[in-house]
Amino acid sequence: MSLRQTQIRQSANRPNLFMGGDRELVMFSGLLAFALIFSAFEFKAxxxxxxxxxxxxxxxxxMAKNDPLLRKVYLRHRKYRTYYPARSTPFYQNTNKQGKQYR
Structure with missing residues (x-):
């Protein structure tokens, strides 16, 4: 008996873009521009x-042409700490023999 193969369609695997850029960032920049224009109500604004x-x-x-998921990658990158200390667990107790081995 062979494994069943299913076809993954491209339409179900596309990034969520709007006007060629990341959907949330494009709409947020449009909202900022709209708020600037209509709050000042001048031709310069x-x-x-x-x-x-x-x-x-x-x-x-x-940005979306280089990597459509760049915003999500950046947000995940910001969650990481700059330094992870090398230890297995904070509750592990080294014996004297193990401690002398690394000096």
């Missing part, structure tokens, strides 16, 4: 907010 959003969208598209 409109130009600056639109320019900010276009450049943010460009940068997020480049």
């Amino acid at each position: 409109f130009v600056f907010g639109t320019t900010l959003w276009v450049f943010a969208l460009f940068a997020l598209r480049l």
Whole structure:
């Protein structure tokens, strides 16, 4: 009896992108630009907010082209500590013979 093989479709395995960039980051940058434009309600704020959003969208598209899951990788990286001490458990007691072996 052979193993059953199932086909994994590409549509079920794609990263969740919006407008070519990471979905959450693109929508958040659009929200920031929208808030800037409509809170100041000046032409300079409109130009600056639109320019900010276009450049943010460009940068997020480049980021997604290199690695679509880069945001998740970065967030997981931030959880790691900088140093992990070499020990098996804090409750392990070395004998005198073991302690002299490493001096």
